[in-house]
Amino acid sequence: MLVLGAGLAGTLLALELAEGGAQVELAGGPMVSGASGCSYGGVPWWAGADDAFGRLLAAAPARWSALQDRYGDLGLSSSQLWLHWSAADDPAAVAAARSALATLPQRPAQHAFSAAELWRAEPLLAGTDLAGAVQLPYLQVDPARLQQGVEQALARLGVERSAAVDAAALPQRLEQVDAAVVCAGAFSGSMLQQLGLTPPGQLRFSWAGVLQLERPELSSPIIAMPLLGARRQRELTAGGPPLVLDPGLAPGPAGGLLVGQTSWFDQGLEHPPEPQAEEQRLMAVARQLLPHVAVAAMGRISLHQRAVAYSTDQLPLLGPLQDCSAIHMFTGFSGAFAQVPVLAPLLAGAMLRGEWSELSDLGVLCR
Ligand SMILES: Cc1cc2nc3c(=O)[nH]c(=O)nc-3n(C[C@H](O)[C@H](O)[C@H](O)COP(=O)(O)OP(=O)(O)OC[C@H]3O[C@@H](n4cnc5c(N)ncnc54)[C@H](O)[C@@H]3O)c2cc1C
Missing domain, CATH: 3.50.50.60 (FAD/NAD(P)-binding domain)
Known part of the structure; x- marks a missing residue:
């Protein structure tokens, strides 16, 4: 075979x-x-x-x-997922997404955090513009x-x-x-x-962009993703914007952090999105999620661009x-x-x- x-x-x-x-x-x-x-x-x-x-x-x-x-x-470890939202998000959409989580058939344990509780629980995110988050049990594979x-x-x-x-x-x-x-x-x-x-x-694909901050001291056990994740919604619709950006954070491979992610729906397989602009876009996410971490303290920063398959x-x-x-x-x-x-x-x-x-x-x- x-x-x-x-x-x-x-x-x-x-x-x-x-x-x-x-x-x-x-x-x-x-x-x-x-x-x-x-x-x-x-x-x-x-x-x-x-x-x-x-x-x-x-x-x-x-x-x-x-x-x-x-x-x-x-590479399996126990983790937690924080699905976060900001004050700028539509309150009705946040409420709908939270009630969908509350009725998940597998009934995972859930805990809602205020911004202040989030900052205390993960000091790396202190000062981030988050209105709240729901924590779910998670596993991560490095x-x-x-x-x-x-x-x-x-x-x-x-x-x-x-x-x-x-x-x-x-x-x-x-x-x-x-x-x-x-x-x-x-x-x-x-x-x-x-x-x-x-x-x-x-069968479809999109081009993803993610930044890797290779400073091991920046490690965090949590994975943070937006509650109103744009990528999945975009994958379900035939039209829509060519680019969606989901401000997420995860432990990086072998230490450090991953920050992302962009998803492009209009690029050919041979043509990844222009890397310089992509890096700037993701650096803005890094500064937004880690407002107290100076760029110089982020370690070596590398942009990864990968085409990802999905089904409609x-x-x-x-x-x-x-x-x-x-x-x-x-x-x-x-x-x-x-x-x-x-x-x-x-x-x-x-x-x-x-x-x-x-x-x-x-x-x-x-x-
Ligand atoms: C930033 C980011 C975050 C993500 N987070 C999550 C997450 O938290 N949880 C989750 O479940 N999913 C997540 N995903 C999606 C997940 O990573 C992918 O769905 C999954 O890795 C796809 O695995 P795969 O083996 O199908 O494809 P790939 O990992 O892309 O492997 C396909 C391989 O085939 C190779 N190939 C291509 N042509 C040939 C050829 N001719 N001969 C031989 N090999 C070839 C490619 O080089 C590649 O190595 C994320 C994706 C990204 C980009």
């Missing part, structure tokens, strides 16, 4: 296929070259609907723990530790590692394998087009393609760090047994 793309999806799927007895080649990487490598790595296990798929997502924390028990450190742990596990299981497959060589490579799984994130659609195949209609109905795209059943998809996630660990074993099992009813019942087979 050939797995194309070694981000979160490709690596966890390759592990499951190898555990199931398949001979596996995993092409691509390192993880830092894709979206997974500069992700906040938060596990929104409580974000699903009141259905079988939502209940499967709620098992993501247990699944990550089981993976760590089996393979050693994969992408740098995940990469290290998962590569060791893949090597122990005998998974062959190879470089990214060149588009021109792809048709010939596919002739040499029983099945291939496209786990190439934002590049999945163009990969299928190069093979003369039609990508699923729901917020459900992942996985399983065999309708016009070529030897090629499978595993991409288009919304909350990948909750979805991938619970879906990878089901996809691997279905591929190895040729039995798709479980995934079909979840409503996530390639639509």
Whole structure:
């Protein structure tokens, strides 16, 4: 089996296929070259609907723990998510978002903070223009530790590692394998087009920008994201602004902080947004969220720009393609760090047994 793309999806799927007895080649990487490598790595296990798929997502924390028990450190740590809002936000929209949280089917414990309580609980954010926040239980996966742990596990299981497959060589490579799984994130659609195949209609991508502040002393265990997150809303609408900005903060890979994120919906795969303006935009977010941290105290500042796949109905795209059943998809996630660990074993099992009813019942087979 050939797995194309070694981000979160490709690596966890390759592990499951190898555990199931398949001979596996995993092409691509390192993880830092894709979206997974500069992700906040938060596990929104409580974000699903009141259905079988939502209940499967709620098992993501247990699944990550089981993976760590089996393979050693994969970067998992317990965290908290703060969904914050500011005085400038529309009070009716804030109230609606808070009542949606209060009725989440998985009933995660929640705690509302005032601005003063937030500043006391996380002094790094002291003085930030926040009107309040709701705290939810969260897990975080550090992408740098995940990469290290998962590569060791893949090597122990005998998974062959190879470089990214060149588009021109792809048709010939596919002739040499029983099945291939496209786990190439934002590049999945163009990969299928190069093979003369039609990508699923729901598959899209946006360009994300995030700043990494590489000063370990700036560490914080929390992940802060806007309650009225613009990206998810924009992904659900056919039109809308080309750029949305979500002022978020998360622990950075191997220390420091990540600050972001911009999402661009009008750029081609070959054309990331202009980096200088992007860095300035994100520096404004850093100054807004960390008003007492001088720029000189932020350490080395690097801009990461990554194309990220999503699907227009917020459900992942996985399983065999309708016009070529030897090629499978595993991409288009919304909350990948909750979805991938619970879906990878089901996809691997279905591929190895040729039995798709479980995934079909979840409503996530390639639509
Ligand atoms: C700033 C930011 C914050 C985020 N925060 C969260 C969060 O808190 N929680 C969450 O769940 N999600 C989050 N996400 C989204 C999440 O990171 C992605 O959905 C997820 O990482 C996608 O994983 P993937 O393996 O599908 O894709 P990727 O990680 O993009 O991996 C695809 C890989 O395929 C490779 N590739 C491309 N072409 C080829 C080829 N021809 N051959 C071989 N390989 C190829 C690419 O180089 C890449 O390495 C965030 C994203 C960003 C950008």
